[in-house]
Amino acid sequence: MKVFDKKKLAKVIRVITVPPLLIIVLLILLYNFRADIFNSPWELLWLLLLLGVVPVLAYPLQLLLPGWKAKGREGQRKLAFIMSIAGYTAAMAVGYGMHVSNDLQLICNTYFISVVLLAILNKLLHVRASGHACSMTGPLVFLIYYIGWIYLPISLIVAAAVIWSSLYLKRHTVKDLILGILVCLAAFACSVGIYYI
Numbered sequence: 663m664k665v666f667d668k669k670k671l672a673k674v675i676r677v678i679t680v681p682p683l684l685i686i687v688l689l690i691l692l693y694n695f696r697a698d699i700f701n702s703p704w705e706l707l708w709l710l711l712l713l714g715v716v717p718v719l720a721y722p723l724q725l726l727l728p729g730w731k732a733k734g735r736e737g738q739r740k741l742a743f744i745m746s747i748a749g750y751t752a753a754m755a756v757g758y759g760m761h762v763s764n765d766l767q768l769i770c771n772t773y774f775i776s777v778v779l780l781a782i783l784n785k786l787l788h789v790r791a792s793g794h795a796c797s798m799t800g801p802l803v804f805l806i807y808y809i810g811w812i813y814l815p816i817s818l819i820v821a822a823a824v825i826w827s828s829l830y831l832k833r834h835t836v837k838d839l840i841l842g843i844l845v846c847l848a849a850f851a852c853s854v855g856i857y858y859i
Contacts, residue, residue, distance in 0.1 A: 668830060675827035679820065681746070681797030685773075686714040688801035696808050699765035708756060709766070713773060716749030717742060743793065747781070750774045764857045769804060771856060776800065776849035783841065792834045795842030798824045803850055 692699065693706045700706055720742035724730045730737045754774040757767045776796050783791045802817035821843075828834040834842075 672827035672830040675823045676794070676831065676833070679794070679798055679824050679827075681794065682714045682718045684798060684801040686710055688804055689714070691805065692808055696765075699763045699808070701762065705760070705762055705766060709753060709770075712749045712753035712756065713770075716752070717746040720745040743777075743781075746793075747777050750777050765808065768853045768857060771853040772800060772804075772846070772849045775852050776846050779845045779849060780842075783845065789841065790834075790838045791845050792828065792838040792842030794828060795824065795834070795839040796846040799843045799846035800850070803846065 689706060689709050693703075721738065723745070724733075724738050724741050727741075730741050733740070750770070750773040754767075754770040757770040762770075780791055780793055780796060783789045784793075798821065802813070802821060805813040806817060825839055828839060829836065
């Protein structure tokens with residue numbers, strides 16, 4: 663009898679670090695520790711909806727849409743990417759429309775730019791970059807940026823766990839993961855440049 667099952671652990675890590683869940687955790691932490699960047703609770707709610715809930719809708723939608731259901735796991739991934747594009751684009755647009763703080767708009771813009779860069783790399787240039795690594799990097803960077811370096815150790819632990827699980831389950835190569843992380847960092851740098859340079 664196995665006491666420790668690496669494969670199960672790797673799968674659990676992948677599930678609990680899905681992009682929407684990490685975004686939801688990030689937003690709740692920011693609302694608790696940096697409420698000053700929110701003008702109202704409504705901003706938290708629509709960000710949770712557009713950045714967190716909309717991408718997750720891909721999973722029940724795939725079961726309801728016959729064309730997508732037949733495509734299995736690959737169809738699920740493609741639909742999740744489409745729903746992420748929709749949610750992130752809407753979040754950026756709503757942010758501008760509601761005149762949210764530069765800090766919240768920075769988050770919205772970073773997610774939008776990252777999904778555009780991922781689409782360019784993966785779909786147009788056929789260079790595989792990990793969306794999971796990209797979306798895992800965002801919340802970790804924002805926690806450090808907005809709350810402080812106290813989150814660096816836990817961020818490094820989470821990043822290491824995601825990288826290990828992805829490699830162990832053979833979902834991505836080291837190159838895929840590095841490119842995904844770099845995409846997020848590039849999107850973050852672009853967003854910071856828009857507001858603060």
